[in-house]
Structure formats: C-alpha cells, structure tokens
Amino acid sequence: MSIDIDTARKVAKLSRIRVEEGDLLALADKLSSILGFMEQLKEVDVTGVEPMTSVTPMRLKRRVDVVTDGDQQAAVLKNAPDAREGFFAVPKVVE
Amino acid sequence: MSANTWTIASARDALRKGEVTAVDLTMACLTAMDAGDGLNAFVHKTPELALDQARAADARLAAGAAPAMCGIPVGVKDLFAVKGVPTQAGSNILRGFKPEYESTVTAKLWGAGAVCLGKLNMDEFAMGSSNESSCYGPAVNPWKVDERKLTPGGSSGGSAAAVAADLCLAATGTDTGGSIRQPAAFCGITGIKPTYGRVSRWGVVAYASSLDQAGPMTKSVRDAAIMLGAIAGHDPKDSTSADLAVPDFEAALTGDIRGKWIGIPREYRLDGMPAEIAALWDRGMDMLRDAGAQIVDISLPHTKFALPTYYVIAPAEASSNLARYDGVRYGHRAKLAQGDGITEMYEKTRAEGFGPEVQRRIMAGTYVLSAGFYDAYYNRARKVRALIKRDFEQAFAAGIDAILAPTTPSSAFGLGEQGGADPVEMYLNDVFTVTLNLAGLPGVAVPVGLDSKGLPLGLQMIGRPWEEADLLNHAYVLERAAGFVAKPAKWW
Structure with a gap:
C-alpha cells in the first residue's frame, strides 16, 4: 500500500508537524517505503495470538497514595521558553 | 600506558592500591577528550564537575x-538527564535544555x-x-582504513567512539533495537543490553518505552x-523496573561453560x-565448543518478521512519547507570525x-x-511480537x-553511504539485534576479530531473561x- 499526497498531508497534520506543500510528495515516497516494509507482517498467521502488552509478565506495583514530591514551581518552569507569573505562557487558545 | 587507556578493572585496582589518584586518571581522560574533538564524540564537556x-x-x-566505580571517569550518552548539564537527546528541539533532575542510572x-566527563553524541532521540x-x-x-570517515554506528555512536578511542574508561548507552550492540561491534568494544526492566529508565529520554533499556x-x-552492577536494580520511579536482587555479575565470570x-x-x-x-560466526562456535559447550542448531521461525515488527511498534510508541515536545514546557519554540495560534506554534516548533x-x-x-489502521498494523505487530518472544521461550525451554x-x-560503513535514498536500507543494520529488544532479552556484543579491511567485527550472545550473570560468563x-x-x- 502506498501513501498519496493527501494521506501524507493528513498524517503530518495529525502529528502536528508542518510540512510545506512542495515537500509532501517526497514525504509520501519515504513513508510508502517504510509502510511497504511493514506489509511483510501480513504473511504471518496470527490467528488466536494475543497482542503482547508487557515485555515481562508483571503486575505493576502500587504505591501508597501520599505526596512524595512537589512544590517545585521554579524548577518546573526553569526550562520553559515562555513562563510568566508562575505559569507556562502560550498563544491565545480561546477567543 | 596513559591511564585513559585502562579498563575499569585495572583502574579500580590501581586506585585502591594508591598507585594512581582519581584526579590523575580524570586529567588523563580530559586531555584525551580535548585531543579527541575530531571524533565529535563528546558534545558537552563537564571538566569542572x-x-x-x-x-x-x-x-x-x-x-x-x-x-568499584569510585574514581572511574565515564562518558554519558546525551539521552540521560544529568542535572544542570545540557541534555538534548541529539535534537535541536531540546537545545538549551538543562534538566533540574538526575536520571537514576547517572x-x-x-x-x-x-566521574562525569561529559555528554556523548548520538542519533537524534536514539533513532538511527x-x-x-x-x-x-x-x-x-x-577506526579508519582509507581516506573515508566511518560511522561509529548508532544510536550510541558517541559512546562507542569515545570508549574505543580511550577518551574515557567506559560510557553509558541505551539500546532500543541494537543501539548499544551495533556501535560496540563497529568500534571493537563490548556492550550489553540488559533484560528489559533490569535498569531503570527514569530520567532517560524516552524513544520506545517497551523496548528502551540502558546498559554499559x-x-x-x-x-x-x-x-552493570552499579547501574542495575529496582527503582520505584520506573514502574517497569523489576524488583529483583542484583547479582554480583563480576563474580559470575568463572570462565567455565562446560556442558552449556x-x-x-x-x-x-x-x-x-x-x-x-x-x-x-563459525569461529565463535569453535571457541565455545573448545571451552566445553555443546553447539545446538535451533530454530527461531519468526526472525524475519522482527524488523518490520520493530518498525511498527517503535515509531508508534515514539509518536506518543515525542508528543511532549510542543514548545511549551522545555526546549525550542518557533518564532510565531502575527495571528499564529497554538496549532501553528506546535506545528512550526x-x-x-x-x-x-x-x-x-x-x-x-x-x-x-490512526483510525482504520490500528488493527492492520499496530495490533498485528504486537501479535507477531508475541510470536517472536515465544520462539525464544521455546528454545530456552528446550x-x-x-x-x-x-x-x-557488516563492519562499519562510511558516513553518508547508507539510507540516503531509502530509509529502510539503514534499518537493515538492526537485523540481528532487534529480536532481543522485542523479546526483552539480554544480549552482549563482544569484539572477536578484524575483517579483511582491518575493521572490527563482533559476535553477539543472547541470554535467558534476568540471567545476565550467566550471559556475561559466556561472553x-x-x-x-x-x-x-x-x-x-x-589519526584524530
């Protein structure tokens, strides 16, 4: 199965990565190559096989529901490209 | 021999006997590191630290x-968070990022x-x-045999190059599809990917969380x-790290594999x-046979599907993990044009x-x-992954x-020689290594010889889950x- 320009545009949008119109054809080509490689999996009989969810069969540990960390506003904001008054600042999202 | 060329074991013994100081050992490495800039292995140096x-x-x-690790100078792959030291995962999106926390491994x-000498080069987000x-x-x-510059492999290429060139005594690496073992083989050094869950992933920039594992x-x-003994062990901050005792891996090196x-x-x-x-490969079999092991022909029938399985599962997990790079909390944010909203900020960033x-x-x-393809690709890959794991389980059960x-x-290839036209060409490098990541098994790469060009070649040993000690003894x-x-x- 090959990826056309419209699909490439859609996937770029879903991925929130800006791709210029002129670059979509090349992108579609490369994605098609990767997808073609994945197509081999269609040869495998997977009837009755459960999808693998965990590398090692294990039950996730539970921890006591208490505060173990926190109150580190300055550290959390330190690497932000734009932080103001104790918040992450972003372009306006609601009118 | 200058102290930067030593092994950890010989440096440890010399340090304990007082034959060398950690400062002298560190100075020798810092000197070698500065003289090694032509290798582009260290990308952030921390001499004062x-x-x-x-x-x-x-x-x-x-x-x-x-x-044992006291006073041993090491390099750290750029994927590990080191507090106050640039940690970019080889990516421009994390330019300027200095974590406020420390990874569990470091x-x-x-x-x-x-001793931390600095951060080591790698493929962006370990993808390569x-x-x-x-x-x-x-x-x-x-390693260089003609006028070409050769790849050290990837993704832990800086780590492998730095260790092979004696810029440090050892380095951390991570392995999602072969990223410790392939560069180790290309540079003629040793690298082990432990069992998934043996080493904490906390503070290691995530690529594909069900496959990533750090190792020496x-x-x-x-x-x-x-x-490995120094970095392994359960970590409450990584829910997939195993709550198992860490054995004395060095003590397991008896050299006796008779009857295995x-x-x-x-x-x-x-x-x-x-x-x-x-x-x-044949020579490796002879070596193990001479040591008293029995060589047995086995079948892992789903091997040929490991690479396509990996290239569904790893990108799927990456697409989710890398959603966090949105220009809000850390790293790069694109300059926005008049009227750009938050979607444009995400997309441009x-x-x-x-x-x-x-x-x-x-x-x-x-x-x-995405909707409509989830079952056809992702779920199918997870089912094939279960079959790949079962192949190994059956071999071990036998x-x-x-x-x-x-x-x-192959041995190391020239920079710029692969993957330019078709990304899949580069993916084929992982053909022997990727199966273990899918099955969660430990694997170790050991340098065994030089090819006719004079470049190192390695063999890989794959072990039972949690039996790194026995595996290392085989290695x-x-x-x-x-x-x-x-x-x-x-030459550098």
Whole structure:
C-alpha cells in the first residue's frame, strides 16, 4: 500500500508537524517505503495470538497514595521558553 | 600506558592500591577528550564537575571501602538527564535544555563515586544506526582504513567512539533495537543490553518505552559486569523496573561453560550473508565448543518478521512519547507570525526542532495508530511480537543456555553511504539485534576479530531473561578465546 499526497498531508497534520506543500510528495515516497516494509507482517498467521502488552509478565506495583514530591514551581518552569507569573505562557487558545 | 587507556578493572585496582589518584586518571581522560574533538564524540564537556567528583572520589578511596566505580571517569550518552548539564537527546528541539533532575542510572553512577566527563553524541532521540541523524553532526569511528570517515554506528555512536578511542574508561548507552550492540561491534568494544526492566529508565529520554533499556559500553566483559552492577536494580520511579536482587555479575565470570548448550539460530544465516561474517560466526562456535559447550542448531521461525515488527511498534510508541515536545514546557519554540495560534506554534516548533528521520518515524507511528489502521498494523505487530518472544521461550525451554549470533551484517560503513535514498536500507543494520529488544532479552556484543579491511567485527550472545550473570560468563569465554586486542591507530 502506498501513501498519496493527501494521506501524507493528513498524517503530518495529525502529528502536528508542518510540512510545506512542495515537500509532501517526497514525504509520501519515504513513508510508502517504510509502510511497504511493514506489509511483510501480513504473511504471518496470527490467528488466536494475543497482542503482547508487557515485555515481562508483571503486575505493576502500587504505591501508597501520599505526596512524595512537589512544590517545585521554579524548577518546573526553569526550562520553559515562555513562563510568566508562575505559569507556562502560550498563544491565545480561546477567543 | 596513559591511564585513559585502562579498563575499569585495572583502574579500580590501581586506585585502591594508591598507585594512581582519581584526579590523575580524570586529567588523563580530559586531555584525551580535548585531543579527541575530531571524533565529535563528546558534545558537552563537564571538566569542572569531573574534577570535583574526582577529588571527592580520592577522599572516599583514602577512607577505604569505596565501591568499584569510585574514581572511574565515564562518558554519558546525551539521552540521560544529568542535572544542570545540557541534555538534548541529539535534537535541536531540546537545545538549551538543562534538566533540574538526575536520571537514576547517572545518580547511581555518581553515588558510586564515578566521574562525569561529559555528554556523548548520538542519533537524534536514539533513532538511527549511524549517528548521522544527530543535531551535532555525526560522531566518527576511530577506526579508519582509507581516506573515508566511518560511522561509529548508532544510536550510541558517541559512546562507542569515545570508549574505543580511550577518551574515557567506559560510557553509558541505551539500546532500543541494537543501539548499544551495533556501535560496540563497529568500534571493537563490548556492550550489553540488559533484560528489559533490569535498569531503570527514569530520567532517560524516552524513544520506545517497551523496548528502551540502558546498559554499559566498555573495554572488556569484566568492565561491563562491574558497571552493570552499579547501574542495575529496582527503582520505584520506573514502574517497569523489576524488583529483583542484583547479582554480583563480576563474580559470575568463572570462565567455565562446560556442558552449556549454545543455540545457533538457523534463520540468522541470511541469504547473501558476507562470507567473513559467516566465518566469524563459525569461529565463535569453535571457541565455545573448545571451552566445553555443546553447539545446538535451533530454530527461531519468526526472525524475519522482527524488523518490520520493530518498525511498527517503535515509531508508534515514539509518536506518543515525542508528543511532549510542543514548545511549551522545555526546549525550542518557533518564532510565531502575527495571528499564529497554538496549532501553528506546535506545528512550526516541531518542524523546526525535529530532524527528518525523527519526523518520519513520528508520522509513520501516527499513521499505524490512526483510525482504520490500528488493527492492520499496530495490533498485528504486537501479535507477531508475541510470536517472536515465544520462539525464544521455546528454545530456552528446550534447554538452551545462550544463543550465539553475529552482531551486525557488516563492519562499519562510511558516513553518508547508507539510507540516503531509502530509509529502510539503514534499518537493515538492526537485523540481528532487534529480536532481543522485542523479546526483552539480554544480549552482549563482544569484539572477536578484524575483517579483511582491518575493521572490527563482533559476535553477539543472547541470554535467558534476568540471567545476565550467566550471559556475561559466556561472553567472557568468547572474549578470552578471541583475544581481541587490536586498537585503532590514532589519526584524530
């Protein structure tokens, strides 16, 4: 199965990565190559096989529901490209 | 011999006897590191931190009972968060990022007295097999046989190059599809990917969380055993880290593998396998047979589907993990035009910050997870993954103690020679390594010989889950029998 320009545009949008119109054809080509490689999996009989969810069969540990960390506003904001008054600042999202 | 060329084991012994100080050892490495800029292995140097840690290590050594890693200078792959030190995962999207926290692996190393020389080059977000997707430009293999510059492999290419060139005694690496073992093989050093869950992933920039595992890259099997002992163990901050006791890996290196069963998977004998690789593999079998092991033909029937399975699952997980790079909390944010909203901020930031291979994998992952394709690709890959794991389980259940295979399908290739037109060409580098990541198994790459061009070739041993100690003992036998002592001639 090959990826056309419209699909490439859609996937770029879903991925929130800006791709210029002129670059979509090349992108579609490369994605098609990767997808073609994945197509081999269609040869495998997977009837009755459960999808693998965990590398090692294990039950996730539970921890006591208490505060173990926190109150580190300055550290959390330190690497932000734009932080103001104790918040992450972003372009306006609601009118 | 200058102290930077030593192994961890010999430096540890010399430090404990007072024959060298951690400061002297560190100075030797800092000098080698600065003289090694032509390799582009170290991308952020931390000489002041290193000397502070070395002085503290000397005090601790003088007081006695210091751990094995005390005073040992190491390099850290750029994927590990080191507090206050740039941590970019080889990506422009994390330019300027200095974590306010420490990864568990590096915290354990510093806690054991190890010395941080700096951060090491890698493929962007660990996605690559040649180090060429790095935002710093590629690290260069210290091995050189003609005018070409060769890849050190990837993604832990800077780690492998730095250890092979004696810029440090050892380095941390991570392995999602072969990223410790392939560069180790290309540079003629040892590298182990532990069992999934043996080493905490906390503070390691995530690529594909069900496959990622950190491990040591060293000059010998003994060093790998020592360093693995220092970084392994349960971590409450990583819910997938196993709550199991960490054995004394070094003590397991007895050199006795008499009566062990070594599996030789017939599916790994690929069509068109270079004669030199096949011959090396045969020599490895002879070495283990001479040591008293029994060589057994085994079948891992789903091997050929491991790479396509990986290239569904890893990008799918990456597309989710890398969603966090949105220009809000850390790293790069694109300059916005008048009227741009938050969607434009995301899209421009990610287009500018991610390199082409990372963008492709995010988009491929997004595609296989999108409505209508989830079952056809992602779920099918997870089912095939279960079958790949079952192949190994059946081999081990039949009595196999360890599996011997090549590490890579070739020796190191020239920078710029692969994957330019078709990304899949580069993916084929992982053909022998990726199966273990899918099955969660430990694997170790050991340098065994040189090819006709004079470049290192390695063999890989694959072990039972949680039995790294036994696996390392097998690797130790291989190492001693191979007697690989070649070093790259210094040109840099």
